Amino acid sequence: MASAEGAVAQREQAAAAEAEAKRKTELQALADHGDAAWEEVEELINVGQSKAYDQAVALSKNLHTLAIEQDKVAVFECRVEHIRKQYSCRSSLMAANEKRTVGIIPKNEVTNMTNELSTPYPLTDEQIATYQKDGYIKLKNVLSAETLAHYGAEISRAVQQKSKEALPLEERNTYSKAFLQISNIWEDDEVVKEFVMSERLGQIAARLMQVDGVRMYHDQALFKEASGGFTPWHADQYYWPLSNDNTVTAWIPLQATPVEMGPLSFCIGSQQILSHRDVAISDESEQKLNRSLKDYPKDETPFDLGEVSFHAGWTFHRAGPNTTGQMRGVMTVIYIEDGITLAEPKNQNQQNDWNRWMPGAELGKVVDTPLNPVIWNVNH
Numbered sequence: 446m447a448s449a450e451g452a453v454a455q456r457e458q459a460a461a462a463e464a465e466a467k468r469k470t471e472l473q474a475l476a477d478h479g480d481a482a483w484e485e486v487e488e489l490i491n492v493g494q495s496k497a498y499d500q501a502v503a504l505s506k507n508l509h510t511l512a513i514e515q516d517k518v519a520v521f522e523c524r525v526e527h528i529r530k531q532y533s534c535r536s537s538l539m540a541a542n543e544k545r546t547v548g549i550i551p552k553n554e555v556t557n558m559t560n561e562l563s564t565p566y567p568l569t570d571e572q573i574a575t576y577q578k579d580g581y582i583k584l585k586n587v588l589s590a591e592t593l594a595h596y597g598a599e600i601s602r603a604v605q606q607k608s609k610e611a612l613p614l615e616e617r618n619t620y621s622k623a624f625l626q627i628s629n630i631w632e633d634d635e636v637v638k639e640f641v642m643s644e645r646l647g648q649i650a651a652r653l654m655q656v657d658g659v660r661m662y663h664d665q666a667l668f669k670e671a672s673g674g675f676t677p678w679h680a681d682q683y684y685w686p687l688s689n690d691n692t693v694t695a696w697i698p699l700q701a702t703p704v705e706m707g708p709l710s711f712c713i714g715s716q717q718i719l720s721h722r723d724v725a726i727s728d729e730s731e732q733k734l735n736r737s738l739k740d741y742p743k744d745e746t747p748f749d750l751g752e753v754s755f756h757a758g759w760t761f762h763r764a765g766p767n768t769t770g771q772m773r774g775v776m777t778v779i780y781i782e783d784g785i786t787l788a789e790p791k792n793q794n795q796q797n798d799w800n801r802w803m804p805g806a807e808l809g810k811v812v813d814t815p816l817n818p819v820i821w822n823v824n825h
């Protein structure tokens with residue numbers, strides 16, 4: 446009797462081990478499939494029949510299990526959210542989701558994040574005075590880890606998808622070694638648009654500049670690859686054909702950024718320096734500014750997760766190389782005062798900026814093209 450029970454237990458154990466091995470093989474096959482599995486989910490949804498919907502949901506359930514095993518739940522959630530938004534009008538898919546409780550982000554979590562992006566950040570008068578004096582400020586706890594993981598996953602996906610960089614690092618010039626640069630992702634990505642149109646960030650920008658409202662100039666993801674090079678000293682406003690210097694960039698690291706990863710550093714108070722404003726970011730700007738800023742104080746400190754810096758258009762800044770083995774993901778949003786007007790371009794870069802970021806704007810008139818929506822103003 447005892448030995449018969451033992452034999453049953455052994456058979457059960459063997460069957461469980463076999464099932465686990467099968468599960469692992471299936472997950473591995475799914476992992477090998479990469480993006481193709483997500484394409485299959487969308488193809489199944491597009492079939493437009495309930496059986497295919499069920500298959501799409503079952504496949505996304507397996508992708509969820511894989512994401513948990515690979516510790517990539519944030520990326521998974523972001524992709525599901527993208528699909529949820531695209532196909533939200535198809536009620537049978539949503540019903541299939543509810544039925545199987547796939548690891549889709551509960552709606553209330555998404556609501557928490559959008560609330561965070563739209564509620565004011567408590568900025569003190571002292572912080573505003575510091576920004577005005579130093580030309581930049583670093584603010585802690587502007588965004589939560591959840592928000593950064595959620596939107597960061599979508600931004601990283603967009604960078605990977607859109608980057609055309611094909612050369613290995615050692616064959617690139619200084620500028621291309623510094624980062625992968627993808628601009629105005631918001632134009633065709635609703636999730637990223639939600640992030641860059643954040644009223645919380647827009648209000649901080651407006652209050653730091655002490656203006657009544659801000660508009661979008663453009664966004665820009667700046668991803669410094671593992672072993673990526675330094676970002677040369679420069680001031681951004683050299684590129685912008687604008688009538689005044691009420692401009693500010695929010696530099697938003699998507700992970701904690703230690704010094705070894707190349708956080709943004711600032712020359713304190715350098716928005717007052719008038720020399721070398723006519724140099725584009727280059728080896729030349731690095732050399733010239735290294736010399737002329739030698740005796741000025743610098744802020745070269747790391748960024749905590751959730752910390753965001755804001756720097757003025759004429760503040761000189763740079764970043765060190767990324768000596769870690771990990772990508773330094775950063776999103777930036779450039780804000781202009783609501784009411785700023787277009788100025789005669791002073792160089793070809795400014796002409797290019799006019800064409801690309803303010804198409805159709807007229808000289809001397811308020812910049813208000815469809816690419817420059819108001820992000821925040823006092824009447825909001």
Ligand SMILES: O=C(O)CCC(=O)C(=O)O
Pocket residue numbers: 623624667669676681694696709762763764775777
């Ligand atoms: O992220 C970097 O390395 C440089 C960023 C920068 O220059 C900027 O945001 O203005």
